[in-house]
Amino acid sequence: MDxxxxxxxxxxxxxxxxxxxxxxTEDLGFDAFFRSDHYLRMGDGDGLPGPTxxxxxxxxxxxxxxxxxxxxxxxxxxxxxxxxxxxxxAQVDQMSGGRVExxxxxxxxxxxxxxxxxxxxxxxxxxxxxxxxxxxxxxxxKPGDTFDFHGTHYDLTDSPALPKPAQGKIPVLIGGHGPNRxxxxxxxxxxxxxxxxxSVEDSERQFARVRAAAEEAGRQGDDLVYSNALVVCVxxxxxxxxxxxxxxxxEVDELKANGLAGTPSEVVDKIGxxxxxxxSRLYLQVLxxxxxxxxxxxxxxxxxxxx
Numbered sequence: 001m002d003x004x005x006x007x008x009x010x011x012x013x014x015x016x017x018x019x020x021x022x023x024x025t026e027d028l029g030f031d032a033f034f035r036s037d038h039y040l041r042m043g044d045g046d047g048l049p050g051p052t053x054x055x056x057x058x059x060x061x062x063x064x065x066x067x068x069x070x071x072x073x074x075x076x077x078x079x080x081x082x083x084x085x086x087x088x089x090a091q092v093d094q095m096s097g098g099r100v101e102x103x104x105x106x107x108x109x110x111x112x113x114x115x116x117x118x119x120x121x122x123x124x125x126x127x128x129x130x131x132x133x134x135x136x137x138x139x140x141x142k143p144g145d146t147f148d149f150h151g152t153h154y155d156l157t158d159s160p161a162l163p164k165p166a167q168g169k170i171p172v173l174i175g176g177h178g179p180n181r182x183x184x185x186x187x188x189x190x191x192x193x194x195x196x197x198x199s200v201e202d203s204e205r206q207f208a209r210v211r212a213a214a215e216e217a218g219r220q221g222d223d224l225v226y227s228n229a230l231v232v233c234v235x236x237x238x239x240x241x242x243x244x245x246x247x248x249x250x251e252v253d254e255l256k257a258n259g260l261a262g263t264p265s266e267v268v269d270k271i272g273x274x275x276x277x278x279x280s281r282l283y284l285q286v287l288x289x290x291x292x293x294x295x296x297x298x299x300x301x302x303x304x305x306x307x
Contacts, residue, residue, distance in 0.1 A: 001275055001306045002031040005295065006073055006229055006283035009052050010038035010112075012045065015060060017289050018052065022061045024292050025068055028299035032069035033061065034103070034283055037076050040112035043249075055088045062096035069099050073194065073229060073283060074175065076107035077127055078118060082134035082154055090139065090165040098166035103173035103194065104131065125181060127153045132189045136172065139165055175229075177202070179209060187213035192225040194283070197258065203228055204277035227281035228274055231259035234267050234298050244294060248287040260284065264301035271306065 005025045009018055022033040037054040041047030058070050070092070075085070093100040106124040107113075113120035121127060130151040141147040141161035149156045174186040175194030183206070186193045193210045195203045211221030233248070233255045235241035241262055245252045255261035260270055260282075271282060288294065 002281040003303050004032040004283045005030050006034045006285045008036045021289050024295050026065050034071045034073050037072050040115050059092045071101035072103045074103040074105035077131045078107035082131040086135045086138040090163045093165040101171040130154050183209040183213035186210050187217040194227045196229040200273045207278045226278045228279050229283035232284040233261040268305045
């Protein structure tokens, strides 16, 4: 089971804070550092010091880390034109020596679009489909050839399809709860399917839909990696669990029901339940980015048992 650290910087974090967490992620043996792609805080609070851009952040981290994978859960298709996104991600992949992964979704948080003047189209899923076709098509075009795409939302003619990523293929992550269109889109474009903030039972059902869609598309169901994203709150005892839950404004019982919370042995047991339904990777949503002792505990007493 791969454990990856997943952060939500729109809730309030500087680049320096993210760099500290990313370096701890690397030093403590976790597989990857991922971040959300949002420009506005969710819930109460002032959001200070303000948002950081996902791909600018990852570009900086690409030069400051050496081993961990770097990526987004999920880049919003509404934020960037697909040609520009393909260039950005390929460049960060080059800067990292081939350690980047692209998680991409349709975009959903209307308020942040209004706050920063970003168009929020009514039909978002079809735009996401075209974005995936363009981004992957640009990367797959052979050097010296050109790329054309004529869709409803995007039109490219004679693109040189440069630059190329350092990796032969940048892994693409698609996720979500949708029962029909999402599995089909994952079957067509994804290297990994991510089920965010879902129960073991709901994950099992959605993984099965994605496997079926992959087979209908002529792929093997096991061609994809299956993963979950879950909030994490671990303590060496009940008192420490309660303290960490309070620090992020959550209740222990709710976290145990909907996330990975409790003592290390409780969390390892629940991870085993997700593994049993097909998950081989977990994104641990860490909400208190100043609590590096939390990461150390997870590394020493959770990750060590999984390996």
